[in-house]
Amino acid sequence: MRGGHPAAFSTLLLIAGPPVPAADVSPLEFTISVPARGRVGASVSIVLRLHNRSDRPIEAHFLGRTIVFDIVAAREDGSVAWRRLGAKAAPSILQIRTLAPDETLEWRDAWRPREPGRYRLQGVLPSDEPDPRRTPWVDVTVTP
Amino acid sequence: MSRLSTLRLIVPAALVVAAACQDATTPTAPVAARVTPTAYAPQQVQRWFDTMAREGLALPGTVLADYDETTNRAVVGVEHAAAAASVRALAVRLGVPAAALVVREMEPIRFVTTLRDRVVPRIGGIQIHFGNFLCSMGFNAVDGGQASFVTASHCTNRQGGVEGTVYYQPLQSVDGVSIGTEVEDPDYQRNIAGCPHGKKCRHSDASRAAYNPGITSALGQIAKTDATSPNTYSLVLNGSISLSGGDSRDRFTIGETINKVGRTTGWTQGQVTATCATVNVSGSNVSLICQTIVENAVQIVGAGDSGSPVYTSSNALAGVLWGGNSSGTLLVFSPLKNVQDELGPLQVK
Numbered sequence: 001m002r003g004g005h006p007a008a009f010s011t012l013l014l015i016a017g018p019p020v021p022a023a024d025v026s027p028l029e030f031t032i033s034v035p036a037r038g039r040v041g042a043s044v045s046i047v048l049r050l051h052n053r054s055d056r057p058i059e060a061h062f063l064g065r066t067i068v069f070d071i072v073a074a075r076e077d078g079s080v081a082w083r084r085l086g087a088k089a090a091p092s093i094l095q096i097r098t099l100a101p102d103e104t105l106e107w108r109d110a111w112r113p114r115e116p117g118r119y120r121l122q123g124v125l126p127s128d129e130p131d132p133r134r135t136p137w138v139d140v141t142v143t144p
Numbered sequence: 145m146s147r148l149s150t151l152r153l154i155v156p157a158a159l160v161v162a163a164a165c166q167d168a169t170t171p172t173a174p175v176a177a178r179v180t181p182t183a184y185a186p187q188q189v190q191r192w193f194d195t196m197a198r199e200g201l202a203l204p205g206t207v208l209a210d211y212d213e214t215t216n217r218a219v220v221g222v223e224h225a226a227a228a229a230s231v232r233a234l235a236v237r238l239g240v241p242a243a244a245l246v247v248r249e250m251e252p253i254r255f256v257t258t259l260r261d262r263v264v265p266r267i268g269g270i271q272i273h274f275g276n277f278l279c280s281m282g283f284n285a286v287d288g289g290q291a292s293f294v295t296a297s298h299c300t301n302r303q304g305g306v307e308g309t310v311y312y313q314p315l316q317s318v319d320g321v322s323i324g325t326e327v328e329d330p331d332y333q334r335n336i337a338g339c340p341h342g343k344k345c346r347h348s349d350a351s352r353a354a355y356n357p358g359i360t361s362a363l364g365q366i367a368k369t370d371a372t373s374p375n376t377y378s379l380v381l382n383g384s385i386s387l388s389g390g391d392s393r394d395r396f397t398i399g400e401t402i403n404k405v406g407r408t409t410g411w412t413q414g415q416v417t418a419t420c421a422t423v424n425v426s427g428s429n430v431s432l433i434c435q436t437i438v439e440n441a442v443q444i445v446g447a448g449d450s451g452s453p454v455y456t457s458s459n460a461l462a463g464v465l466w467g468g469n470s471s472g473t474l475l476v477f478s479p480l481k482n483v484q485d486e487l488g489p490l491q492v493k
Contacts, residue, residue, distance in 0.1 A: 089424075094408065
């Protein structure tokens with residue numbers, strides 16, 4: 001799968017605006033869009049998208065009656081600065097959803113960084129697979 | 145293994161061919177390395193093979209038959225020496241030379257059934273399906289003489305309130321005959337003792353469905369996987385566990401080992417880290433009062449495990465799993481005592 005420890009992505013270029021596609025050939029493309037720069041105390045808007053880029057319906061499995069998504073913001077040393085879900089308990093129900101060709105599901109949230117620095121952000125979609133679906137990491141520089 | 149993929153392989157109809165192509169048929173060393181091909185014409189050996197396959201697989205204790213091109217021999221797999229003797233006697237009777245036949249003892253090949261397959265009779269821990277959702281069956285119960293199963297309250301069309309959710313097992317697309325219908329799922333209420341301000345509460349995330357006529361279930365049985373240790377995530381069904389009874393506690397001991405079995409992560413185990421905790425359900429205005437939290441360093445719950453039976457080290461039914469954290473290292477379950485306080489007395493064994 002994609003993803004991995006944030007420290008492994010130290011050579012990633014800063015990416016602004018356009019979504020970063022997953023590095024596989026899955027018909028479902030899971031991407032994250034964030035601005036390349038943010039300021040301490042100001043909201044950083046985050047958009048996750050799951051897109052069926054194939055020409056056929058694709059069945060996907062998700063956690064939750066309302067689909068549960070997670071976002072992780074990690075510091076350069078790999079430590080987690082923010083995790084959307086934290087340790088919250090959510091119902092472990094599995095949702096089956098079929099995405100039509102070219103259909104896109106979208107989830108939005110915002111992160112308010114507390115300290116300046118370079119961060120890496122990743123979106124996560126839990127399912128019944130051993131590894132959740134993950135976006136690539138993207139870099140965000142937070143200034144004072 | 146791969147060598148067998150080139151062979152003509154015949155197994156009894158009741159066996160799984162896919163499984164036959166795996167380790168059970170692999171000799172301890174490549175036959176071709178130590179057996180010289182017979183001098184018989186391959187067409188002749190194939191005729192003997194056809195006869196042996198047709199007649200031999202009708203004998204008790206036979207597993208498979210194949211024609212091995214590399215050694216030009218008919219191969220018959222048997223479970224035990226008695227079956228081997230029967231096959232050799234048959235070969236004599238049919239005029240098949242001993243040199244053209246290999247009789248090999250091997251493990252019998254069985255259907256591989258998982259927690260996500262159709263399982264009859266129905267037992268706790270197997271996959272159930274309703275609407276666009278999958279959950280796990282909790283446990284079988286008799287309520288006022290009615291054969292039923294318990295699962296999570298949120299594993300119904302609407303959490304709280306009875307709307308007659310129809311269940312299939314494992315999927316409607318696999319078996320279109322529904323197994324049961326929701327008959328009990330008490331409403332969540334505000335302003336009950338222990339309920340946080342602004343929340344709707346219950347003491348258990350549990351509902352009950354009545355089995356439909358003709359659906360068989362095994363009271364007191366929950367799925368047992370082939371795992372020999374917990375947290376290996378095998379989903380292969382290997383019989384069932386007999387519950388020793390119901391655990392009447394609503395407060396479990398911190399550090400106590402607790403098990404669960406469910407359709408996503410199979411048999412998992414962790415230790416109680418909180419007991420009788422009020423838990424807010426993420427993404428809702430629901431709180432559950434007096435719940436038990438179990439944790440481990442590894443994943444012990446996943447999407448689809450909702451409703452799973454939770455049980456103690458002595459196989460006493462402890463409750464119903466309903467949730468977990470995003471990494472799956474923490475699960476929350478409603479104690480059986482709370483379930484019975486809300487659904488009424490249940491015979492679980």
